[in-house]
Amino acid sequence: MQIWHGLDHVPADLGATAVTLGNFDGVHRGHQAVLERMVSDAHDRGLMAVAVTFDPHPKAVHDPAHQPVLITGLADKLDRLAATGLDATLVVPYTLEFASQTPQEFVRRWLVDGLHASRLVVGTDTKFGRGNAGDVDTLRALGGAHGFAVDVVDDACAISESGRRWSSTWVRELLDDGKLVEAADVLGRPHRLRGTVVHGDKLGRQIGFPTANLEVTGGMIPRHGVYAGWLTVLEAGPSESATAVGAPMPAAISVGFNYTVGVEGLRIEGYVIDGAALDLYGAEVTFDLVQWRRPMLDFGSLDALIDGLASDVAWCRTVLQVD
Structure with missing residues (x-):
């Protein structure tokens, strides 16, 4: 998997891509299910599968007095993302300046001009842009204007055998309780x-x-x-x-x-x-x-x-x- 730390590292000859966005803390089995499905679909369409993630975590920038507890560091997160079959991950240096972009500015600069997105894969609760003003409907409207399709992933592939939704919060609860066997089941490792x-x-x-x-x-x-x-x-x-x-x-x-x-x-x-x-x-x-x-x-x-x-x-x- 290629790793790009900022748009300057993205190859100039990059072709059309399928892109997904997220913090992916822990890269648990819910993340894995969505990413593997996205990779398979992208490759069937002849597209490069790319994930966009952020470093540091946005909460660490917006509320530095209360640093988030992260399940994985960046190096291990990238290793786990690579294991899903992704072709590349773009690590966005997250700053207050970056966060000040409007949804339209973010989509145009990072997804359209930067990554040549042909398809965008997102969850139903996706929020982005200044003040989290952008949502799925915003993406669909921008996709129509810029020529990319938007695939909205529901929770069906993110539900565990127990019926609980795979989540980073669940992993943290288990780690705090010393339930490492159960945490490994949610993480897949x-x-x-x-x-x-x-x-x-x-x-x-x-x-x-x-x-x-x-x-x-x-x-x-x-x-x-x-x-x-x-x-x-x-x-x-x-x-x-x-x-x-x-x-x-x-x-x-x-x-x-x-x-x-x-x-x-x-x-x-x-x-x-x-x-x-x-x-x-x-x-x-x-x-x-x-x-x-x-x-x-x-x-x-x-x-x-x-x-x-x-x-x-x-x-x-x-x-x-x-x-």
């Missing part, structure tokens, strides 16, 4: 945290459980506690982590505060099972969280902490089916 491995307090190494401390750059922090999951090195740091790039490694992952040893601040750490010799400092990694085990606890002593961690690792082996 395990929830992911992405970041860089940084130096920690090195206590884990001293007690036999060396951990990779993650400085998170993307992904919603879920309920605090211990998780079974997978650690994957995306890009090696200055250490010896190059040998581990690309292969998911089973891990016991903790999210929260280390009460037993009184370490201050939130810690997100992954202990790679059977990977004691790994040196991951400076590497870009992901934590894919599979299942929640327990809350963070004060074990009262280092010996009790060590026993607790050993039990956690044994449980993670079972969950992840590691011999």
Whole structure:
């Protein structure tokens, strides 16, 4: 999938396209169903399938004092969008100036002149332009004037087996409750945290459980506690982590505060099972969280902490089916 950060990156020889718009936070199964249907229809018509998304999230610009909690960072969102078969995604740098455009200005500059839209795929509740003045009826009128068709997608393909509508709000609720298995069902994959491995307090190494401390750059922090999951090195740091790039490694992952040893601040750490010799400092990694085990606890002593961690690792082996 091609990624265009602004109209300046769109190829000059771009042909006719089918375009859809959205924030696509989490790229959950509802998003996937709509996007995959749009891609199939676009390709049947000989059109390039393009998504338009925004960075930062519009709420972060309009109300900076109350930053939105996003399920995925931009890098992972783009990876998930690519998996739907899209040919390209245009990442619009969202600013107050951008938001001040009228619906007519937005459609003409970005969709017609910028992306050569032949078809536009939108939801029934689509709003756009200054003050959210534009809606589906506005698009239909503008489509008639500029020569593009408007396909309005209903909710039929966005309803889960339980009858609840797939939504980013649902995912956030599940992550807050530590229901990672259920969240993975809505997302279509395990929830992911992405970041860089940084130096920690090195206590884990001293007690036999060396951990990779993650400085998170993307992904919603879920309920605090211990998780079974997978650690994957995306890009090696200055250490010896190059040998581990690309292969998911089973891990016991903790999210929260280390009460037993009184370490201050939130810690997100992954202990790679059977990977004691790994040196991951400076590497870009992901934590894919599979299942929640327990809350963070004060074990009262280092010996009790060590026993607790050993039990956690044994449980993670079972969950992840590691011999």
